[in-house]
Amino acid sequence: MPRSLALLAAIMLAGCSHTDTQPRPASRAVVLVSGLASTAPYTAPDAACAIGLPAGTDHTPLREHLVRKGYSVFTAPAMAGPGQVRDTNGYGAFASCPSPLPAAVTVDSTGSIDLAGEHLARFIDWLHTEKKIDEVDLVGHSMGGLYSRAAIRTLRATGSPVLVRSLTTIGTPWQGSYLANYAEGSIALSACQGDPFCESQMKGYARDIAAVHLSGSARELAQPYLTGAKGWNTFQAGVLDDIPVTLIGGNRYTHPDPADAAVWPNDGVVELRSALARDVDDSVLPHRRCRIVDDTHSDYVSMITNLKRDTALTWDPRVLDAVTAAIDGAPKALDGPNRDGC
Template sequence: MRRIVALAAALLLAGCSHAGTQAGPPSRAVVLVSGLASTAPYTAPDAACGIGLPAGTDHTALREHLLGKGNSVFTAPAMAGPGQVHDTTGYGAFASCPAPLPAAMTVDSTGSVDLAGEHLARFINWLHTEKHIDEVDLVGHSMGGLFSRAAIRTLRAERSPIRVRTLTTIGTPWQGSYLADFVEGSVRLGNCLGDQFCESQMNGYARDIAAVHVSGSARELEQSYLMGTKGWNSLQAGVLDKIPVTLIGGNRFDHAGGNPAVWPNDGVVELRSALARDVEDTVLPHRQCRVVDDTHSDYVSMIAKLARDTALTWDPRVLDAVTAAIDGAATALDAPNRQGC
């Protein structure tokens, strides 16, 4: 009798041990990535800033929306300059946030795209080791889309165990920004066709470049840097081969008969660039596009005297489009390329 009981116990324990080694479904999270000159706090699904905007001006609405749809959401820390994120005051203020992560995992949103990508990749790897995340859906606003692409390349080169399921870019300058091209000289003030808001954006951006962004990611917004046979885009061929990409662009500002290098645009990025229309399929083989009549950001909406929800980062239609891109990941690679582009 004792032998039978012992054998039964052994079989039971063996069964439990075997079940314990079976791998469950991958743990997945959405990672939100800020753009040029942005400062954004690190947030987790259960931790955000207690004062001001819980996840900063670029991510608060999107984070809340995605959490409400049952996603696990993290915002990648970003600083307008090197170092850790600190509380901010003034426009888009936030404070009483989760403990800041080290500078090596914080995106310098004014530095080079590739360096920003390396820092973002470290953050994503940290999510794997510390938060047990196996798969991520990346959502990049503005240059955050380029930072995300650089991070994907780094993760691939390092053979990271974490998998990037999808990439969604919102107002990302895949081919550059007409504002940077104005500074570089390939776009002229006359291309504004007398539009005062267009002219004020060009002149204001030129001042910003001269004052604080004479190098790094702002200079890398030029079409001459990103496009061409030796451009940054060409060097990314193969990186997105197995990753479905959704591109969301805004066309709030338009001028009949205007140069497509400028018109239509969202106040910062021309629609042609946001939809990567001239980026080859060797670089971007699986793309879907969505166009909405929005501005680049709530800051652009503010200076244009428009409501906050006219911004790509706050429009419910964009929030739904991002959710749809994430939810449709399983079949996205089978869809026809360039739908809506």
């Protein structure tokens, strides 16, 4: 695998007091969903990997945070390709994990958004059958937020008995990623305004697309696919009508004005405008609240730019608390204004 492709896969991978005064029923769970080209193990509230990161690089801190607060947490298994999840080495290594689940309920994080969503929906139905889960709060990192939306549509279309109580997206490219937009040709390299890291990210993504003909959700990251009158977002209208959504975006990397909002500010992978779905119509996203944190997209991005691990969206305690608040506040969220903080 080219070094730049490995970088792409890694960067896209993937307290506030408790306010819900009602006891959490045993039939309710939080499901954590990974992003593009990620490999993540299946974990349960009482079972995680014994070697390395217990729930993978993106989910470990959030899982541990929520478990400490008494939530029932599952991580959806994800594989960079079809098949079951196995132990992995290298960056974000994990081993000695719970028994891998069948490929049919494992998210193919290199497949199309809708295919990934279909497998995620199967996993959620599996939780209902095997773990007696009737309600879920979905938390998706990066493309995991889009996979979650596709899963919600599939659950409804198939008459699933599981209720999706809330959706929280972390660094999710609701409108695409500036990296994919550059590769697709809708953004010029000049939009980086001479920033070396921005240019290297754009060139690396475009080189990987050209070299290995990435398909599936890697090619669906561009804005033209997701937005517009016939874009993917349009076909999600109605799916989130009764589901409160919290969008968390990072703005670690900035540029002095005038700066192109199609790129700046960003988290190293996704521009803030996209992470907060600012151009997504209210018919698609009628109940949104937003939170902005000065973080990077992932701990890998923090590492390659010489930042501490907790500057990453998936490791920052502020984000962990924001996720907790979003889940706890779900019952009253539909009563508030749309685009709160967005």
